[in-house]
Amino acid sequence: MTVYQAYRPKIGNPAARTGRFPPSWSRERMTWIKPSFLWMMYRCGWGTKEGQETVLAVEIGREGFEWALRHACLSHFVPELHTDRNEWKRQLRRAPARVQWDPERDLRLQPLPYRSLQLGLAGEATVRYADEWIVGIEDVTPLAREIHAHVQAGELDRAAALLPRERPYPLAEDVLTHLRR
Numbered sequence: 797m798t799v800y801q802a803y804r805p806k807i808g809n810p811a812a813r814t815g816r817f818p819p820s821w822s823r824e825r826m827t828w829i830k831p832s833f834l835w836m837m838y839r840c841g842w843g844t845k846e847g848q849e850t851v852l853a854v855e856i857g858r859e860g861f862e863w864a865l866r867h868a869c870l871s872h873f874v875p876e877l878h879t880d881r882n883e884w885k886r887q888l889r890r891a892p893a894r895v896q897w898d899p900e901r902d903l904r905l906q907p908l909p910y911r912s913l914q915l916g917l918a919g920e921a922t923v924r925y926a927d928e929w930i931v932g933i934e935d936v937t938p939l940a941r942e943i944h945a946h947v948q949a950g951e952l953d954r955a956a957a958l959l960p961r962e963r964p965y966p967l968a969e970d971v972l973t974h975l976r977r
Contacts, residue, residue: 797831797855797856797858797861797965798831798853798854798855798856798960799829799830799831799853799854799856799861799915800829800830800831800832800833800835800836800851800852800853800854800936801827801828801829801830801836801851801852801854802836802839802840802843802845802848802849802850802851802852803821803847803848803849803850803852804847804848804849804850805849805850806818806820807820807821807850808849808850808851808852808935808937809850809935811852811933812850812852812933812934812935814933815930815932815933816926816930816933817926821926823922823923823926824922825918825922826894826916826917826918826922827916827917827918827922827925828914828915828916828917829854829856829914829915829917829925830912830913830914830915831912831913831915831962831965832900832901832912832913832962833853833936833959833960833962834900834901834902834903834905834959835898835900835901835912835914836851837851837901837905837940837943837944838901838905840940842940842941842943842944843937843940843941843944849937850935850937851935851936851937851939851940852933852934852935852936853933853934853936853960854930854932854933855930855931855932855933855934856925856929856930856931857928857929857931859929860924860925860928860929861915861929862967862971863921863924864892864893864915864917864921864924864925865893865895865915865967865971865972865975866971867891867892867893867921868891868892868893868894868895868915868974868975869884869887869888869890869891869893869894869895869974870884870894870895870896870975871888871894871895871896871916872896877974877975892917892918892919892920892921892922893915893916893917893918893921894915894916894918895913895914895915895916895975896913896914896915896916897911897912897913897914898911898912898914899911899912900912903943903947903952903955903956903959904947936960939958939960942958943955943958943959946958
């Protein structure tokens with residue numbers, strides 16, 4: 797499956813060239829992966845925000861993605877899912893991944909009435925992501941800029957035709973049970 801991230805060119809360019817993150821990429825920090833291209837465009841401003849100028853499409857194995865979901869905790873407290881706020885905080889500290897559900901975005905980067913998954917990886921999950929799950933990395937910055945140019949010109953049909961194809965991700969019911977009400 798494809799997830800998106802945006803980095804400075806000194807990280808993004810070598811990653812796209814070699815298919816691996818360079819030594820300057822920190823395994824000690826949380827890294828967020830986004831399965832939604834348009835949500836990534838919202839986050840990185842079509843690759844124009846400082847430190848997010850290189851947009852990467854990262855292909856990862858299904859097993860890794862599902863491992864992260866199974867070992868994730870929600871990034872926010874939900875009374876229907878957590879015994880109490882302290883228990884949620886304990887889960888959050890222990891979990892190698894966290895899930896955030898944010899409004900999906902349209903071509904003008906306006907919120908849509910449904911949510912998109914953001915998956916934060918830390919500790920063991922970050923190491924597994926970098927060393928085991930990545931199948932390939934592609935620099936999609938030129939695509940982001942081309943789509944953005946069409947959006948700016950009011951050519952939404954042309955922009956939409958260039959979007960990466962995204963399909964609903966089929967999951968066994970038990971994979972997300974602990975992450976949604």
